[in-house]
Amino acid sequence: MLSPLREHLRDTFWFAPIVSMVAIFALWTGATSLDEAIIGWLRDDEAYEEIADLIGIADDAKTIVTTISAAMMTFIGVVFSISLVAVQMASGQFSPRIVRIFIRSRITKATFSVFLSTFLLSLLVLTSYESETDPRYVTVVPLVQALLTLVMVALSLLLFVAYVSTTLQLMRVGHVVERITTEALSVLAKQPLYGDEVGELGAPTAFLVHRGRAGVLRDVNVAWLVGGAQRHGVVLRLLPRIGDFVVPGTRILAVHGGQVPRRLASAVSLGVERTFHQDLGFGLRQLADIALRALSPAVNDPTTAVQCLDRIVQILAVLANRPLGSVRHRDRAGTVRLVQDGPEWTDLVDLGFTEVRGCAAASPQVSRRMLAGLDDLLSLVPEERRAPLTRHRALLTQLVEGAVPEAADRAFALESDRQGIG
Incomplete structure (x- = not known):
């Protein structure tokens, strides 16, 4: 059930950054709680001098965090603007369909996600700084948060180097055709068995038609269709092939041996272009x-x-x-349920x-x-x-x-x- 969803999310560029920013918000919340616990523990021991020292260290770190906050978004814009120009040149030289290699690249998504997360974290850390300087009344000193920001900056620099290397490889034809070949062979490795005989299915007893928007047949949720066919004791046949363009009203599933609910047609996924899945x-x-x-x-x-x-x-x-x-x-009993x-x-x-x-x-x-x-x-x-x-x-x-x-x-x-x- 998760396989089509995972593949569809890999073809998007928004999912990984959003998840990373939610994760960094949760991490910042934990770091804030840790900073508050440290101050509370020192206050209980009346270690006000140590609190004052922490305030001084945090104030020094504030300058760095402020600089990171101001520079990171500009850095993101410049880097990815240049990268998009490079990808556009590569797509013009090779094929527009190789843009999806850039979109599906894990290192690209990781770099973009970490950059945005570092920017978000720096803003959140700045909100934790207090104007109060008296150690007796300070509730939090964002020392752990500042250290976490520096760690994210270091990670951003490492990913930036890897990202530049990957983007340059994307402009080399040898790397591009190798990536395409690897993905093509991975599709074959995931395919179930071919060639075994099903037997005569007989005339179809019903058809399911596509009622959504027109598009290219990207993939089908095999587990959903096999499970639905098993529950209703039928065999389904997918009429268009993967990669066919389907318009509304097209018959997409033939039912042999009974009837199935109309909602099974939603297991067929259409999009604007073909995918490797x-x-x-x-x-x-x-x-x-x-x-x-x-x-x-x-x-x-x-x-x-x-x-x-x-x-x-x-x-x-x-x-x-x-x-x-x-x-x-086939279902778990070995009976063919989808052709x-x-x-x-x-x-x-x-x-x-x-x-x-x-x-x-x-x-x-x-x-x-x-x-x-x-x-x-x-x-x-x-x-x-x-x-x-x-x-x-x-x-x-x-x-x-x-x-x-x-x-x-x-x-x-x-x-x-x-x-x-x-």
Whole structure:
């Protein structure tokens, strides 16, 4: 039940800062109570000289806390303004869809959260200072709070260094395609078993339609649907695939063997863009987008396209012997309760190679790398999966032969090379 919610919160940028500020308020409350307890204990022992010393130390620390309060918000604005410009440049160079890497970055959220928490803490600490200077009447000396603020400043500096390093990596194509590949393979690792037979479901007895706003099908709450289907003794089939655009009134769930309440349709989550959570093809989509942009006349960067092809081949190699297609979700008794259609092997091969192949004729580096990748995959896949790979190899050969007039250039462009040209 928590998995879709966790993924949706990871795609937001507001949740972590709010939680951190609530936590820092609670921490400040505890530090205030500790400061009050220290003063109360010293007053009980009539240690007024020690209280006076603490007041002097706290007054010295007040200057530092005031400086932190004044500088932190400006620092936050400058740092993140520059970072957003860098992310915008990276999205223009690679693909707009890589912005979500920045949004989902844990170090980015941690840095922003700690910066805001430090600013909030400095303001709260300043409210704890009293105008009273007589040790006999002082109720709190914010010494612990000031020390806590200095600790938060030190943590902010450390996170700032890590944040700058992460942001600079985000502008490097190798790091970006590696992140995309890692997330794509993590989706595969979380998928349930494919390929087992469900049996004939029969004609649907009911349909659930989408009644909300239009959007891209991001994911479904599998636990909720499986539990609802088990309670009503039915089997559900998800009609659109993850990543499809759904409009109001579209049938989204077919019910086999009975009826279910209409509220089960709310287990299907729609958004403005695709996410990695349950979308097996989204990683290949992003890699193909980056390669296409790199091969455009405005960019003309075939080496980036080759790096994307490296990762496309890697993902397809992992999928080479994995059963694909419809996913069967079972209840605890082992009965299939939800059938979810997924991409077939041919769909994924076409997604990874079709558009890039159309731009490969003008770059021998890309055609040579694609041929090498197709040859490697042909050596890995079983016989029944070779057809789409053979088709793409033949189409690439025809494309290069028709676009390159010189025989020597054609022979060079059609030579298999894992580094493209090198």
